[in-house]
Amino acid sequence: MLKIEVKTFSELTKLELYNLLQLRSEVFVVEQDCVYQDIDGKDIKAIHVLGFKNEKIIAYTRIFKPGDYFEYASIGRVVVAKNDRAFKYGYDIMKASVQAIENHFKVKKIKISAQAYLKSFYNNCGFKEIGEEYLEDDIPHIAMIKA
Template sequence: MTLNYCIKSFDELTNNELYNLLRLRSEIFVVEQNCAYLDLDNKDQKSFHLLYYVNNEFAGSTRLVPAGLSFEEISIGRVVIASSHRGLGLGVKLMEAAIEGCQQKFGNGPIRIGAQYHLSKFYQSLGFVEQGEQYDEDGIPHIEMLRA
């Protein structure tokens, strides 16, 4: 199994990469999670996008958000793995690459995420710590988490 990824600014994405990215987010966040919400939130244009591939097939992505756009700190958002590629440990690899990518693009600093609450233990295994209380986002329980 060959794993590789790239990190691109919005303007560097090809039409096909952008289409694949938005389609995957829609498949998982809107259809699979049965959550009607506006994914296109005007943050993509100011973020970097990590595209993850397995055997040259698009398998997942996340966006690296500069400080001040979603949170005061640097942030990672829209973490998604295609249903066809789950169970391979890609979530950990994707997040490790995203953390490293944030450091490369924005420098060292704390990273804040708005995590789906049921994934809290997963993010804790990557060094994130729960902050505050659970909150509802589009009908799904979330919690803010910080990696110092």
């Protein structure tokens, strides 16, 4: 079971920030072989949902209030460490992220930009595809909504 913590940017410790950026880089830059600007200036506005296992961040998302990223609230940078994916922690971190949006922003409608190969995972989390697939950083993505 993951221990979940939800923090604003200013509440993150330096070590937590370092570790979450390291996890994002391991997966989105190295594992997915994608050169892109992960540190995009949006972390400061985001609320960070951290999933700890044995005191180590192994799952993470960042959430935004409506208007900060999309018209609706949103969840981004959804990541689980490669060696921990078999434990289905993605579902735990997504459930915690949806709950954090409801708690912090008092809304239920959420939009995400999902990597297309994870469509069924997000369907299982209650999201439905809208529109056509598109390329983002040379990776096929699809917009999805949970209402």
